[in-house]
Amino acid sequence: xxxxxxxxxxxxxxxxxxxxxxxxxxxxxxxxxxxxxxxxxxxxxxxxxxxxxxxxxxxxxxxxxxxxxxxxxxxxxxxxxxxxxxxxxxxxxxxxxxxxxxxxxxxxxxxxxxxxxxxxxxxxxxxxxxxxxxxxxxxxxxxxxxxxxxxxxxxxxxxxxxxxxxxxxxxxxxxxxxxxxxxxxxxxxxxxxxxxxxxxxxxxxxxxxxxxxxxxxxxxxxxxxxxxxxxxxxxxxxxxxxxxxxxxxxxxxxxxxxxxxxxxxxxxxxxxxxxxxxxxxxxxxxxxxxxxxxxxxxxxxxxxxxxxxxxxxxxxxxxxxxxxxxxxxxxxxxxxxxxxxxxxxxxxxxxxxxxxxxxxxxxxxxxxxxxxxxxxxxxxxxxxxxxxxxxxxxxxxxxxxxxxxxxxxxxxxxxxxxxxxxxxxxxxxxxxxxxxxxxxxxxxxxxxxxxxxxxxxxxxxxxxx
Amino acid sequence: xxxxxxxxxxxxxxxxxxxxxxxxxxxxxxxxxxxxxxxxxxxxxxxxxxxxxxxxxxxxxxxxxxxxxxxxxxxxx
Numbered sequence: 001x002x003x004x005x006x007x008x009x010x011x012x013x014x015x016x017x018x019x020x021x022x023x024x025x026x027x028x029x030x031x032x033x034x035x036x037x038x039x040x041x042x043x044x045x046x047x048x049x050x051x052x053x054x055x056x057x058x059x060x061x062x063x064x065x066x067x068x069x070x071x072x073x074x075x076x077x078x079x080x081x082x083x084x085x086x087x088x089x090x091x092x093x094x095x096x097x098x099x100x101x102x103x104x105x106x107x108x109x110x111x112x113x114x115x116x117x118x119x120x121x122x123x124x125x126x127x128x129x130x131x132x133x134x135x136x137x138x139x140x141x142x143x144x145x146x147x148x149x150x151x152x153x154x155x156x157x158x159x160x161x162x163x164x165x166x167x168x169x170x171x172x173x174x175x176x177x178x179x180x181x182x183x184x185x186x187x188x189x190x191x192x193x194x195x196x197x198x199x200x201x202x203x204x205x206x207x208x209x210x211x212x213x214x215x216x217x218x219x220x221x222x223x224x225x226x227x228x229x230x231x232x233x234x235x236x237x238x239x240x241x242x243x244x245x246x247x248x249x250x251x252x253x254x255x256x257x258x259x260x261x262x263x264x265x266x267x268x269x270x271x272x273x274x275x276x277x278x279x280x281x282x283x284x285x286x287x288x289x290x291x292x293x294x295x296x297x298x299x300x301x302x303x304x305x306x307x308x309x310x311x312x313x314x315x316x317x318x319x320x321x322x323x324x325x326x327x328x329x330x331x332x333x334x335x336x337x338x339x340x341x342x343x344x345x346x347x348x349x350x351x352x353x354x355x356x357x358x359x360x361x362x363x364x365x366x367x368x369x370x371x372x373x374x375x376x377x378x379x380x381x382x383x384x385x386x387x388x389x390x391x392x393x394x395x396x397x398x399x400x401x402x403x404x405x406x407x408x409x410x411x412x413x414x415x416x417x418x419x420x421x422x423x424x425x426x427x428x429x430x431x432x433x434x435x436x437x438x439x440x441x442x443x444x445x446x447x448x449x450x451x452x453x454x455x456x457x458x459x460x461x462x463x464x465x
Numbered sequence: 466x467x468x469x470x471x472x473x474x475x476x477x478x479x480x481x482x483x484x485x486x487x488x489x490x491x492x493x494x495x496x497x498x499x500x501x502x503x504x505x506x507x508x509x510x511x512x513x514x515x516x517x518x519x520x521x522x523x524x525x526x527x528x529x530x531x532x533x534x535x536x537x538x539x540x541x542x
Contacts, residue, residue: 129541130540130541130542131541166537167537193496193497193498194496206537206539209539228535229535229536229537241534241535242532242533242534242535243468243531243532243533243534243535244466244468244497244510244512244532246535247468247500247502247510248497248498248500251500251501251502254501254504272537272538272539273535273536273537273538274535274536274538275533275534275535275536276534276536277533277534280531280532280533280534281531281533282530282531288528288529288530288531289531290530290531290533296530296531297468297470297502297508297510297528297530300502300503300508301502301503303503304502304503304504304505315538315539317538318538318539318541323541324541325538325541325542326542327536327542359541386540390540391540393539393540393541394537394538394539394540394541395538395539396537396538396539396540397539399538
């Protein structure tokens, strides 16, 4: 049932390559370019392995040392033999994560034709990285988000409050580069103690980029400016803040949410920030720890606000293995703290070609394993907040792009009709799966897919009617 | 300064939190104030001096909790 929230499966699979030494006639068939052998011909059922029938088995030549050479060393002159008696065959499959080590150990003992089991990591060419030129512009993002279709259904963010927790918004810059006015609610905006700027009048910086990106899908949303990263408290610097300021900001946003009539309540909260380093945290296991501790006050207030009806989105972070940000200091599992909270949408980044940007952080998350949840668009020419040729980049841009889509949906689907948990499920379930295996730690459930969302909402509306 | 928590009734004040935790004005970040974390549990947060946080009776309050720096995720360096 669409409205229910199914429990998340706790398992994942690992893609593997399995090297086999079947009978010589099978090896000969695989090695023969005129014969098409299938996976079933080579390995019909390996215990605990889901074989990929779409993968054509590949013959692997055997390295043969010169006479008298070391049979175990590759550091010598070698020839390679594809003869049926020498060669082996490679097939592809998946093994459940929870059985991985057992299966990898047992397979060669259960089946004497199994030579070895190897990882089959995702390989991608030319991933977009920090410092690269923009890939497309914000009009491409509009097209990819099917903004015209959203607006045709009245989903443009009208009446929806969208809080941007960041470095503050420069509304004039956003309006100039969008080519249209924006709605900013100064009354409901809020500054941390000691921050003196006025809503919508902050210097052009990261927060201005985020505000611009929310308005791509939801141009009529009402922005709430929360410059939480301008904290002047001891321990902070010019463009960072302290988590305690985010606690206070979320407490303010609860008053915003609870002041709304229950039947039309909606509040989207976009957070393109996080903690880069465990250096500022208590160690994992300490009761005061933040990164891995759902009982930390900030993780509690996130849960509390989500339960009250807020849609909370966090950027997954820029610590992807392929080209991580230089500030990343977690040795592994960089999606930490609230960025990995089970009650939020953790947003990874893809470029306008639909390919994961190399810096987008990979899961598993620290509070919930299945992170990121979904991906949205980044690294495009948009707000020009960092200069004319500079892209809106980082998962910092992907998060507000996704927040804009959520705000657009909320135009006609308030929390009374679609809870935050139901909306998260809807976005995950309709996402365009980029890996062909369902959830994965690079793309999550996939890239947001507006036509899928709209089709699902239409079905839901008919059921409700 | 450290982040600590205290359980109080609804509409609680900073003064009430200070009394419950045995804190003086000099030990509390009054600009930060008393922040409602979870109304369902009557859970509030406040920032106090490190020495005072260590002194708090666990039966009266929770913490100290880490208060890490938070930074924007972009542009990537």
